[in-house]
Every structure is written in structure tokens, then in C-alpha cells.
Amino acid sequence: MMKILSILMVVLFCCACNNKSQEKKDAYFTTAKKNQGDNIVEIVLAKQLKQGSSKSIDEAGAELAKMPFELEELEASAEIAKNILLSNGFKELSDGDFDAKIKNIFGRIIDRNSNNPFLYINYFDKCDRNFITYSNNSVDYEGGYVDKKRKLFTDFYYIPEIIDYQKEYPALNNIESSKIIRSSGAQGTEVEIPHWKDVSNLKEQRNVNIKTIVARNMYLFNDNKTYVTWLITQDTFFIKMLVTKFGYTKEPKFNDLVMNDYLNNYQTSAAIGDVIFTRNCNGKLEIRTDLLKYIKEHTKSDENRLLTALENFGYALKDNKSFTADEKYKILAYIGNTVDPFYLNFAGINSGNAVWNAESVLYNSVVKDKNIISVFKKNNYYGLPDLKESLIRIQGIIEHSSE
DSSP, X not given: OHHHHHHHXXXXXXXXXXXXXXXXXXXXXXXXXXXXXXXXXXXXXXXHHHHOSOSOEEETTEEEOOOOOOHHHHHHHHHHHXXXXXXXXXXXXXXXXXXXXXXXXXXXXXXXXXSOOEEEEESSOTTOOOOOOSOOOSSSOOEEEEETTTTEEXXXXXXXXXXXXXXXXXXXXXXXXXXXXXXXXTTTEEEEEOOGGGOTTHHHHHHHHHHHHHHHHHHHHHOOGGGHHHHHHHSHHHHHHHHHTTOOOOOHHHHHHHHHHHHHHHTTOXXXXXXXXXXXXTSOEEEOHHHHHHHHHHOBTTBOHHHHHHHHHHHGGGGOTTSOHHHHHHHHHHHHHHHHHHHHHHHTOOTTOHHHHHHOHHHHHHHHOTTHHHHHHHTGGGGOTTHHHHHHHHHHHHXXXXX
């Protein structure tokens, strides 16, 4: 019995030693990982301080070409973004959940077997797959980066744009004590580059950048709705791109922003259809049904501009060369399903009223194209609830008018 107890004590002692050893290893790797992150930030910061604050300069004919950033600069920027998020309560997603979010939001598929650590999301062209290494300037370049490793989304920022570098890395402050001179143009004109410390609004710019990183990631990946108002008011361009370019229409307040902006700028232009009826990057027709639902819910008897705009798009559809014949039928079906019920509901008229007959885009289309009804039936009315009833009424009107 004593021999057995002795063996058990030895085993327990060994296990305890192994646990302590593992704890030390875990602590070591955690510290090493942190030091690695700090190290890359410090290295990149020193480089950027030596280069100065200007991304490009065009003064008095002395033009400096925009300088591309290197991958380690994006890594350092993303590492800081991660620390900012974690300090604000960000909950990191699993690989699977993060990948699903990126697909649903931006339509991009993450390949976990690829060696590319980032995906570039072009705000101007959702189908562009080129990797850009220039900072945003709202003209030539505008986009963000999906960080596959850290599982976050961020624009590229220079280090001084997202941390108080003078406070965090005081040992590097002396770098900005010397002038920075670069040669410009074919004549080799020398241009003095301003230091980051001399950027007048750097603190304010930094605060906005930090808030942007937090708001975007907390909303998109943690489903935190408290950031919706800030995003709408302070990150308006990005939100508009989410809806109009990438088709992210799951947030009602984002749709509200886009539609109100549309009304303020385009009134009843038929161009609204270009936002609702689009193509994905495989060339397949996409119909943003959430926006059609929005039009239904926000059309009133004294406010029908969105409905009119949608109908105008339907009238112009015949001459629209962007869609095939089958696609035009499907688009017309969705427009009719949205528009036609309102003629009855608002006017309080029956199916034989001539006013509704003359104004309905679906009615006019059926009169001019005898194939529409058979195409709609063949496609089971595209699963649209109001379309079949509208067609029954239209057929009744046509039969009544031919008597």
C-alpha cells in the first residue's frame, strides 16, 4: 500500500511540474507574441518617421510620386488595429464565422490555404481582385483590408495616424529633429517633407481613425448596434458603399441613409433601378429585395417619389441593353409586384378603373408584349406574392376593354 502511495505522489508531483512548465511556456509565448507585435510597430514607425508625413506633394511644380507602402507596414497597422479593438471589448470570431461574415458583407471568399494574409476590398469596384499598396486618397485609391489572421477589417493607416507615437515610443522622437529632403520631378528639385509632428490636425484625425476602426468592426463582426448612428453620421461614404456597391441591405438605417440621399439628389430619376437590379462578380443578376421592401414600406399617398422612380426604370427597361430578355421579364415582375398594388390601395379603385390601367407599367407591358403572362406563369410568378393577383386584374381589364 505504501509503495502504491509513493508511486501516486511521484506521478502527481510530475504532473504539477509539467503544468507549471506549460504555464511558463504559455506565458513565454504570449510575451514573445506581444513583443513581436511591438517590435514590428517600432520598426515600421521609425521608417515612417524618417519618410515624413506627406504621402505625395505637388507644390510649385515640384511633384512627388505617391509612395507605396510595404506589407510590413500593413501588418503593423493591423496589429495596432487589433489592440485597439481588444481594448474596446471586441470579441474575436472563429475562422468560420469570420469568413462567413466577409462573404455576406463583401461577397469575398477567404481561402485559408492561401499564403496571402490580406484581401483588398476596393470600394470603387467590388469585383476588383488586385492587391493595392497605396493609402486611400478618395480619387485613385479607396479601399480596405480583410486581415485573415487577426480576423478584422481596416483601412491602411500610417502608424502616427492611429497611435500617439510620441508618447508610446519616445525613444524615436529624435528622428524628427532632422530635415527630410526628397528629390522631385525630372529636374531633381529638392522638396522638404513635413514631419508627422507638424501635422496640425493629427490628433483629431487619429481620434476619428480609431473610432472608425472600432465602429466598423464592432458592428460588422460583433453585431453591436450601438455604433449604427456613428457610422451613418461619421462614416457616411463607407456605409453608402456597403449598400450600393456591395449590396449589404440588412441594416434598415443604412438603407434609410441611401434612399434619403437618393431622394435628395436624384428625385424621380429612373437611375434608382441601377442600385436595386445589379450583377454579382460572376455576371449573375442580383435583385436587392430589401430595397424593394423599403420602397413598399415608405411609399405613402403623399410621398411616392421612390415608387415613381422605380416605375420609370421599368418603362425604360425595354431599351436597356444591360439585361437579357429573360432578365428583363424577371425585373419587370419584381417592379410590378412592388408598384401595381399601390394603384389599387391609394386610389381605392376597382380593377376596371381606367386611371390605373393607363398608369401601370405592368399593365402597359402586358398590353405590348403578349408573352409576359406565359413567361411569368412558366417561372411560377418568381415566387412573388402580389404578382399573380395583379396579372389576374390586368387580364380582367384587357378582356373588359376588348368587349
